[in-house]
Every structure is written in C-alpha cells, then in structure tokens.
Amino acid sequence: MTTYVLTAIGDDRPGLVAALAAAVDEHGGSWVDSQLALLAGKFAGIVQVELPDEHAPSFLDALPSLSEQVGLDVVASAGAGGDDEATGRSLQLHLLGQDRTGMVREVTTALTSQGATIDGLRSWTREAPEGGGMLFEAEAEVRLAGGADEDGIRDALEQIAAELMVDLELDSLE
Structure with missing residues (x-):
C-alpha cells in the first residue's frame, strides 16, 4: 500500500x-x-x-x-510513513480576546520555543457583545515533545496571555 x-x-x-x-x-x-x-x-x-x-x-x-x-x-x-502517534502529552488550548494582528504568531512562537507541536488548530473571529469590536477565538490541540515540561508551556503561554490581554486556557487531554 x-x-x-x-x-x-x-x-x-x-x-x-x-x-x-x-x-x-x-x-x-x-x-x-x-x-x-x-x-x-x-x-x-x-x-x-x-x-x-x-x-x-x-x-x-x-x-x-x-x-x-x-x-x-x-x-x-x-506520505512520510512512520508512526503518526503522539510521543508526548497532548493538551487542549483555548484562546479568546480582542482581535489584533500577531496573536497567532505570538502564541505559536511561544509553543515552538517550548518544543510543542500543533496537531490541530481552528480559529475564527466574531462580533463582541454590545458593539465591543471583534473577538478572536482559537482552539488547538498541542503535543509536547517527549520529556517536555507542561509547566514551561503554561508559563510561556501565561506571559503571552498577559501581554495580549486574552483569556487562555490549557487543559490536559489525557
């Protein structure tokens, strides 16, 4: 095959x-x-x-x-063949905040700096309630490299969330 x-x-x-x-x-x-x-x-x-x-x-x-x-x-x-199965822990990421340029870049750069891989990403924009502008929302499934520290990912993302002024949640899928 x-x-x-x-x-x-x-x-x-x-x-x-x-x-x-x-x-x-x-x-x-x-x-x-x-x-x-x-x-x-x-x-x-x-x-x-x-x-x-x-x-x-x-x-x-x-x-x-x-x-x-x-x-x-x-x-x-x-196809590359080989094993497609994740080798590290899988996490679910959810981000919600005022839409602005560079959000995806900053979050993905933080993930990359910690050795994480994005297995799936879905993002969209929508009107904020009561004329509050546009909101940006994203969900991602993130896989940590074998032996990577989940706390390191959390720290990197919390710093980004504070800078971007967004709500960011990270939950284990396991």
Whole structure:
C-alpha cells in the first residue's frame, strides 16, 4: 500500500468531496483520515488515502481531471510513513480576546520555543457583545515533545496571555 496526503481546494459547490472520494475508490484506495473546511467561499481539505501500489500511478494521473470536471485542484504528496502517534502529552488550548494582528504568531512562537507541536488548530473571529469590536477565538490541540515540561508551556503561554490581554486556557487531554 502507498500512502498519500492530498490537499484539495476549489470554489465551493456540491459534489467536490464526492468527486474526490470517487477517484480514490475507483483506484482501489481507502480514505483514511481527513479535515475539510469551507472558508470565504472556498472549499479546502487535506485527506490521507492509501492505495494499492499497482494503482497509485493511475490515481496520480487521474487527479488533474478533477480540476477540469468539478473545479477541484488536488495535489498529492507521498506520505512520510512512520508512526503518526503522539510521543508526548497532548493538551487542549483555548484562546479568546480582542482581535489584533500577531496573536497567532505570538502564541505559536511561544509553543515552538517550548518544543510543542500543533496537531490541530481552528480559529475564527466574531462580533463582541454590545458593539465591543471583534473577538478572536482559537482552539488547538498541542503535543509536547517527549520529556517536555507542561509547566514551561503554561508559563510561556501565561506571559503571552498577559501581554495580549486574552483569556487562555490549557487543559490536559489525557
């Protein structure tokens, strides 16, 4: 079996996921994992698939036709193989505060400085109650490097939260 990670983007319309799933199925593949989203009228997705080795070349040759057929641009990258399982503790991060530039950069820099990896991140903005401007909210699943200190992550994030004037919560997923 050959593993591929597919990235797909196109103008949103019905049938995009069905067309991609059909291409995988028609080549004897399995849809293993995915994250799909709609942002600003664009459909975007990342999908892990496995295909029999003998069908992988024809599958790759078929991907450009999805752009012509349904307007979905798909890029395939060979999977790295190996173990995808987290090696350190997993934490759930939640951030809420007044929207301003640089928030994601500062938080992710603090996480990186402590050797943490972001396994998932979702962020959005929304109107604050009673005309209080825009709020920025984010949720992330963070994995600590083996042997990393959870207190170090907390300290780094609490310093950022004070500087950004945001509410920041960090909870263990275990």
